[in-house]
Amino acid sequence: MAAPRSVRRAVLVVLLALVLPVLTVPAQAQTPSAHRDPGNGAERSAAAATAVPARALVAAEDENRRGGGRQGYPRQTELRVFPEEPADKAVKLGLLPYHAIAPKLNELQQRSDRVSAEVIGQSTLGRDLYLVTVTAPETAAQARQQDRWRELIENDPRAAARDRALAAGYKAPVWINANIHGDEWEGTDGAMRVIEDLATTTDPAEVRLLKSTRIYFTVTNNPDGRVAGTRANAAGFDVNRDHITSTQPESRAVRDVVIGTQPLVMLDEHGYTGTTLIEPGTPPHGQNYEYDLYLKHAYENALGMEKAIAGLGHPETARADIPFRDFPPGEWDDWPPIFTPMYAIYHGAVGHTVEVPLRVNRTEYDELPVEELRRRSGINTDVAASTITAGIAYAEANRRELIADQIEVFRRGWAGEPQREIPDGYVPGFGEEDRYSVEFPRAYVIPAGDAQRSAPAAARLVDHLIANDVRVTRALHPFRLAGTMYPAGSYVVDMHQPKRGLANVILAEGKDISADVPRMYDISGWSLGLLWGATVDVSREQAPKVRTTPAAAASPTGGVDAPGGRDLALTVADGKDVQAVNFLAGQGVAVHRQDDGTVVVPASARRQAEAAAERFGVRFTRAPSGERGPVLGRPVIAAAVSADELFVLRELGFDVRPVSTRALNEGFDLTAVDALFVSAGLSYAQLTGEARQRLAVFLADGGVVTRGATGATFNAEAALLPVTAVRGRSDANGVVSVSNGEGVVGTGSPGHAFVYSPLWFTGLGSGVVAEQRYAEDGPLVAGHWLPGPAELGPAQAAGEASVVSGVAGAGARTVLFGTEPLFRGHPKGLYAQVARALYWTAVG
Ligand SMILES: [Zn+2]
Numbered sequence: 001m002a003a004p005r006s007v008r009r010a011v012l013v014v015l016l017a018l019v020l021p022v023l024t025v026p027a028q029a030q031t032p033s034a035h036r037d038p039g040n041g042a043e044r045s046a047a048a049a050t051a052v053p054a055r056a057l058v059a060a061e062d063e064n065r066r067g068g069g070r071q072g073y074p075r076q077t078e079l080r081v082f083p084e085e086p087a088d089k090a091v092k093l094g095l096l097p098y099h100a101i102a103p104k105l106n107e108l109q110q111r112s113d114r115v116s117a118e119v120i121g122q123s124t125l126g127r128d129l130y131l132v133t134v135t136a137p138e139t140a141a142q143a144r145q146q147d148r149w150r151e152l153i154e155n156d157p158r159a160a161a162r163d164r165a166l167a168a169g170y171k172a173p174v175w176i177n178a179n180i181h182g183d184e185w186e187g188t189d190g191a192m193r194v195i196e197d198l199a200t201t202t203d204p205a206e207v208r209l210l211k212s213t214r215i216y217f218t219v220t221n222n223p224d225g226r227v228a229g230t231r232a233n234a235a236g237f238d239v240n241r242d243h244i245t246s247t248q249p250e251s252r253a254v255r256d257v258v259i260g261t262q263p264l265v266m267l268d269e270h271g272y273t274g275t276t277l278i279e280p281g282t283p284p285h286g287q288n289y290e291y292d293l294y295l296k297h298a299y300e301n302a303l304g305m306e307k308a309i310a311g312l313g314h315p316e317t318a319r320a321d322i323p324f325r326d327f328p329p330g331e332w333d334d335w336p337p338i339f340t341p342m343y344a345i346y347h348g349a350v351g352h353t354v355e356v357p358l359r360v361n362r363t364e365y366d367e368l369p370v371e372e373l374r375r376r377s378g379i380n381t382d383v384a385a386s387t388i389t390a391g392i393a394y395a396e397a398n399r400r401e402l403i404a405d406q407i408e409v410f411r412r413g414w415a416g417e418p419q420r421e422i423p424d425g426y427v428p429g430f431g432e433e434d435r436y437s438v439e440f441p442r443a444y445v446i447p448a449g450d451a452q453r454s455a456p457a458a459a460r461l462v463d464h465l466i467a468n469d470v471r472v473t474r475a476l477h478p479f480r481l482a483g484t485m486y487p488a489g490s491y492v493v494d495m496h497q498p499k500r501g502l503a504n505v506i507l508a509e510g511k512d513i514s515a516d517v518p519r520m521y522d523i524s525g526w527s528l529g530l531l532w533g534a535t536v537d538v539s540r541e542q543a544p545k546v547r548t549t550p551a552a553a554a555s556p557t558g559g560v561d562a563p564g565g566r567d568l569a570l571t572v573a574d575g576k577d578v579q580a581v582n583f584l585a586g587q588g589v590a591v592h593r594q595d596d597g598t599v600v601v602p603a604s605a606r607r608q609a610e611a612a613a614e615r616f617g618v619r620f621t622r623a624p625s626g627e628r629g630p631v632l633g634r635p636v637i638a639a640a641v642s643a644d645e646l647f648v649l650r651e652l653g654f655d656v657r658p659v660s661t662r663a664l665n666e667g668f669d670l671t672a673v674d675a676l677f678v679s680a681g682l683s684y685a686q687l688t689g690e691a692r693q694r695l696a697v698f699l700a701d702g703g704v705v706t707r708g709a710t711g712a713t714f715n716a717e718a719a720l721l722p723v724t725a726v727r728g729r730s731d732a733n734g735v736v737s738v739s740n741g742e743g744v745v746g747t748g749s750p751g752h753a754f755v756y757s758p759l760w761f762t763g764l765g766s767g768v769v770a771e772q773r774y775a776e777d778g779p780l781v782a783g784h785w786l787p788g789p790a791e792l793g794p795a796q797a798a799g800e801a802s803v804v805s806g807v808a809g810a811g812a813r814t815v816l817f818g819t820e821p822l823f824r825g826h827p828k829g830l831y832a833q834v835a836r837a838l839y840w841t842a843v844g
Pocket of ligand 1: 184271
């Protein structure tokens with residue numbers, strides 16, 4: 001084992017007078033959208049994450065006490081009450097603090113047999129997430145009948161369409177999601193007002209309404225953000241960008257609500273856009289929707305909500321912005337499935353984002369007088385409550401047609417029918433610019449055996465599809481499809497299934513929509529088929545002719561394929577492999593790193609390797625005889641990174657210590673650090689002389705990995721690798737095609753990567769290796785990437801290096817990423833690139 005880095009470093013005297021020809025070309029200017037609210041795209045590189053989320057909260061009682069009569073309604077739970085938090089940011093606005101929600105719901109459950117509250121999960125910090133159901137009481141038998149009808153609609157829509165009892169008796173499910181952005185509070189208060197009204201009303205029409213509807217409320221989807229006054233959750237994730245990725249407990253909880261309740265209509269209550277904003281959105285429209293069945297209801301429902309807010313009588317609510325009707329294309333699109341309402345559409349809902357009008361967060365929260373804030377919050381709460389009430393009224397008034405149309409969505413899926421061509425003027429303003437469609441393939445195959453580049457990645461993808469209610473089967477025999485032989489055990493996603501739109505939006509490569517609109521609201525490409533690390537084959541026309549069995553979960557993939565007494569090898573091809581390596585190294589196993597990036601585990605650690613194989617689903621093989629290579633150790637990473645990157649690095653099992661310009665200037669200790677990861681909130685230029693000196697000592701043999709413009713600037717200012725970083729448009733993003741070199745990072749990487757604010761490297765100085773390049777023939781596969789004013793678009797990036805490595809003059813092994821391998825915890829197939837970079841730089 002090599003001497004500890006700290007020891008070697010301590011005796012080094014380093015001169016850093018060397019100035020290499022390093023440059024960074026500045027980003028091009030671009031016009032921001034008038035309506036765009038910062039998510040966590042390019043903005044996330046501004047400040048380094050410091051959050052250390054811990055489930056530290058302890059409620060007054062350990063467990064919720066479950067009420068009796070679980071099968072019927074009400075199914076009441078006495079919710080545990082959380083300690084009072086006077087600093088809860090809702091207090092200043094005169095809104096409900098989180099700790100007051102459970103007592104209020106407990107009280108309403110006492111007063112009314114129409115209200116049921118349940119706990120559907122916990123936030124990042126451990127606060128309960130509530131689902132409140134409001135409906136007329138049901139016996140257990142009646143509730144079972146509702147369940148059967150709901151399942152019939154999805155599983156046998158033709159039978160459901162003929163079922164008159166269903167048409168007459170199925171209670172329209174409506175789902176209201178509130179406060180997914182923690183500092184957009186009033187959806188919660190509006191929801192609570194509607195719950196109380198419906199719980200206590202004696203109005204015969206409202207009492208009747210509850211006999212034909214079930215209304216579900218997730219009253220706050222982001223309690224940690226609500227209390228702290230932050231948009232993101234406590235892990236720094238924007239929960240309303242996390243659908244189909246599902247890294248966060250808050251998004252997983254509502255994913256399970258939408259699958260379990262199968263709403264006809266759903267509203268996601270947000271703020272603050274000046275004017276109340278109500279979807280449907282602008283083009284590009286998600287191309288996998290049955291958009292005709294969505295739009296006719298979404299448009300009418302939006303008009304109904306607009307009328308309701310106008311009826312409030314506030315001058316500020318006289319009208320709404322309906323993006324479909326009022327905004328230019330690209331201003332407020334429904335393209336990616338990452339938003340709650342868009343995700344819900346794939347489960348058969350008519351989903352709407354609603355934005356209440358008057359800003360009360362950020363600067364306004366700090367600077368406006370309390371009376372003005374409360375005046376605004378009062379109006380916003382009125383808007384939230386009235387849109388919810390109007391949405392429920394729409395569902396009741398159109399119950400039979402909404403049910404029939406949800407049945408039709410699922411029927412088309414099962415039947416494999418094409419989407420419908422929608423005529424001009426279908427709703428006012430519908431035209432050519434609104435037409436988005438796909439030809440669904442006949443099947444996807446996720447191969448088993450040698451055709452699969454990563455078995456653990458395949459298992460992860462299969463489990464993820466199943467968690468999203470996509471039907472997956474497993475082949476019982478080998479079969480041939482489109483000229484390829486697949487072994488038994490391969491997974492098949494037959495696209496004749498009710499949620500084919502969701503299956504396709506997850507697996508398909510997507511589309512380059514750069515030419516369609518001038519800008520996009522958020523990401524425009526995401527393909528899990530290309531980015532999650534598994535081989536996924538598509539069969540356009542042919543269904544596999546093979547007996548299959550439904551898969552309830554992926555089969556176990558872990559194992560040790562080597563005789564006892566032999567050293568074991570593991571290829572670091574996936575994040576699961578990385579977890580296994582860090583797990584073993586963390587247990588003190590001597591994990592050796594070979595030149596090609598493969599790791600070798602001594603035969604003596606076979607038992608630990610078997611445990612790792614079982615836990616992470618990885619496969620060890622017999623190691624070649626010869627040198628084992630240097631011992632890796634579990635690298636200690638000092639990370640100036642965005643919150644999502646911090647989350648992933650920790651998930652991968654690295655020992656990560658957040659750092660920033662400020663932390664370094666305040667004396668952050670680098671002596672125990674193996675590699676420095678720079679992508680956010682670390683500026684070399686702003687370091688003190690003393691901090692630079694400590695950094696120089698570190699750079700003499702510590703490794704550096706950077707990502708994006710912040711990282712490239714650090715590289716230039718610290719005079720590491722002699723390259724020129726060129727920046728594409730900052731909002732450009734999507735899935736790109738890449739060619740991999742034979743370096744330590746490129747070898748074995750997938751042929752696709754993800755970019756956001758793409759970067760590339762030119763003028764590679766001597767010793768700099770192009771690990772990966774953007775494809776020569778136009779890198780963008782799916783997404784939105786326009787050239788900026790300086791014409792730096794995908795055509796200019798083509799063939800240029802997207803990832804480079806080298807040894808800096810000062811001694812530091814360095815890897816620079818121009819791609820986004822950890823973005824929002826999404827491109828899971830790219831994690832191993834970062835890990836290989838960290839292992840290589842850390843072993844220095
Ligand atoms: Zn929002």
